[in-house]
Amino acid sequence: MDVLGFTILIPILPFYAEHFGASPTTIGAIYATLAVCSLLSSPFWGRLSDRIGRKGVLIAAQVAGLLGFSLLAAGTALWTIFVARGIEGLGGGGLGVTQAYVTDVTRPSERARAFGLVGATFGFGFLIGPALASVLVRYGYQVPFWVAAALAG
Amino acid sequence: MLLPESKGAVKTAPTLAEIRASLRSPVLGRLILTQFAFALAFTSWVTAFALFAERVVGFGAPQTANTFILSSIVAIVVQLWFIGRLVDRFGEGRIAIAGLACAVCAYAGVGFVTAPLMLFGFIVLWSLSSALIRPALGALVSEAAPADQRGTILSVNDSFNYLAFLISPFLSTTVLRINPHLTGIVPTLFAAVALLLGYRLFVAPRPQPVVETA
Numbered sequence: 112m113d114v115l116g117f118t119i120l121i122p123i124l125p126f127y128a129e130h131f132g133a134s135p136t137t138i139g140a141i142y143a144t145l146a147v148c149s150l151l152s153s154p155f156w157g158r159l160s161d162r163i164g165r166k167g168v169l170i171a172a173q174v175a176g177l178l179g180f181s182l183l184a185a186g187t188a189l190w191t192i193f194v195a196r197g198i199e200g201l202g203g204g205g206l207g208v209t210q211a212y213v214t215d216v217t218r219p220s221e222r223a224r225a226f227g228l229v230g231a232t233f234g235f236g237f238l239i240g241p242a243l244a245s246v247l248v249r250y251g252y253q254v255p256f257w258v259a260a261a262l263a264g
Numbered sequence: 265m266l267l268p269e270s271k272g273a274v275k276t277a278p279t280l281a282e283i284r285a286s287l288r289s290p291v292l293g294r295l296i297l298t299q300f301a302f303a304l305a306f307t308s309w310v311t312a313f314a315l316f317a318e319r320v321v322g323f324g325a326p327q328t329a330n331t332f333i334l335s336s337i338v339a340i341v342v343q344l345w346f347i348g349r350l351v352d353r354f355g356e357g358r359i360a361i362a363g364l365a366c367a368v369c370a371y372a373g374v375g376f377v378t379a380p381l382m383l384f385g386f387i388v389l390w391s392l393s394s395a396l397i398r399p400a401l402g403a404l405v406s407e408a409a410p411a412d413q414r415g416t417i418l419s420v421n422d423s424f425n426y427l428a429f430l431i432s433p434f435l436s437t438t439v440l441r442i443n444p445h446l447t448g449i450v451p452t453l454f455a456a457v458a459l460l461l462g463y464r465l466f467v468a469p470r471p472q473p474v475v476e477t478a
Contacts, residue, residue, distance in 0.1 A: 122329040125314045135315060135441055139433035142311050146429035153426065157419020158283075161412060168415075200426075207419030214406040214414050222403035223356055224348035230398050231343040237336035241329030248325055 114233050116176055116259040118240025119247075124192075127252045131189040144193050148200025157207045165212040175202020176263035184256035283416050292408040292417070294465050298360075299401050300424040301458035305367060305451040306394065307425075308432030309374075312440050312447050319444040321380045334384060335391035342395035356400040357466030363396030364459040371455050374448030 125138050133141070160168040179199030186192055209229065217225040247255040287293060317323035317331065350359050370390035377383045409417040436450045 118332065121310065121332065122314055122325050126325055135437040136434070138315075139311065139437040142307075142433045143430045146426040149426040150423045150430060153419045153423045154416060157415040157417070157422070160415035160419075165415065206425075207422035208415055210402060210406060210418045210422075211415040214409075214418070219403075219407050222406055223351040223359075223399045226399035226402040226406075227343040227347035227395075229402075230347075230395060231340045233398075234336045234340035234343060234395075237332050238340065241332040241336075245326040245329035 114236030115240050115243075115262055116180055118236045119244045119255045119259045120240075121244075122241050123244050123248055123252065123255055128189065128192060130252060131192070133189055137189070141192055141196055145196040145200040148197045152201045153207055157211065160208045160211060165208050165215070168208045169205065169212070172202050172205035172208070173263055175199055176205075177260055178202075180256050180260035180263055184253045184260060186253075282410075283413055283420075286410055286413055286417060287420065289408070291465075292405070294461060295401065295405050295408055296421050296424060298458050298461040298465060299405065299421060300428060301454050301461055302364065302367070302397055302401065303425045303428035304432050305371060305454035305458060307428045308436040308454060309371060309390070309448075309451040311429070311433040312436035312450075315437070315440055316374075316444055316447045317383065319440070320377060320447075321383055323380070327380075331384070331387055335387050338388050338391035339395040342392060343399060347395065347399050350396070351400060351403070356404050357462075359396050360400040360404070361459070361462050361466055363393045363400065364455060364462050366390075366393035367397065367455040368452060368459055371448045371451040374451075375445055377445075 124141065128138050128141055156168050156172070176199055179195045179197075179202075182191060182195035182198065186195060210226070213225050213229055214222065243258065244255045247258055287296070313331075314323075314325075314328045317328055323331070347359070354362075366389055370386050370393055373386045373389070374383075377386065405421055406414065406418060432450065432454070436447060439450055440447050
């Protein structure tokens with residue numbers, strides 16, 4: 112679901128931001144907002160998952176995705192895009208913890224195959240997300256984001 | 265199969281000093297650095313792609329979406345059916361090198377794109393490269409991480425991916441504004457660095473200790 116939300120965003124976000132008057136540099140800053148928040152929060156979530164287990168941390172990441180996508184869809188100005196991406200980023204313990212989970216339950220000789228399956232999941236996300244986005248965007252820029260929020264929830 | 269949740273909480277979590285020591289170990293540190301260079305290449309391409317395709321071949325949102333669909337099909341096929349067999353035969357290191365070599369070619373070729381069909385060709389090569397690199401490097405990092413620090417270390421590795429997302433969009437969009445046809449330069453340089461790092465880690469012969477004779 113995390114990947115699906117991300118892939119719905121990719122083809123639309125630059126145009127959505129341009130709709131609010133964003134320049135290419137501002138679009139870069141929007142991507143960077145998620146990165147800064149995730150950069151800071153990810154090691155915290157990873158360490159927490161070493162202490163309390165992976166499940167709770169993965170659920171927290173989904174909740175952050177739900178909130179972020181909802182705000183993105185409801186946004187009426189450029190700053191709401193920045194805030195939405197920030198919320199999603201602060202809950203961004205998803206991938207590292209998912210990989211740790213996969214590593215926990217596989218033997219070393221199976222790891223590359225297992226990581227391949229995780230990668231294929233990403234591939235399905237990239238397959239379904241943009242396709243969904245290209246259909247949904249015809250009904251307005253906000254619609255794909257509401258769908259992404261529903262999937263995260 | 266015993267799920268991690270069944271194990272209960274770890275009683276003594278690793279200290280920050282232990283985690284720091286793990287990250288400074290030669291193999292793990294270099295693996296994360298290689299992954300970081302690859303992530304810089306990947307993110308600088310992905311974040312600039314929609315605007316690049318719009319300016320160079322006139323794509324809108326639907327066409328951009330279709331391009332990602334094509335790349336996803338390639339990635340799924342490779343990662344579902346081929347990566348396991350390839351790694352069994354050649355090992356993770358060599359597969360990562362092959363993927364990085366494909367990535368350099370794909371990013372370098374983008375500069376010569378003048379028509380959608382050419383773009384699709386390079387997108388297929390780019391997808392193939394990512395499908396080879398991610399599982400191979402991911403498996404190597406996870407194997408190098410101590411069991412009680414996996415969550416932390418894989419998340420730190422993930423953080424480097426986010427750091428790449430922080431750095432590379434500014435670089436690629438700046439180049440895009442100067443000349444859209446030069447957009448591929450940034451990911452090409454980063455992929456070349458990753459290839460060099462990977463080559464030194466996986467392929468280049470390591471110096472043997474000198475045996476002193478009396």
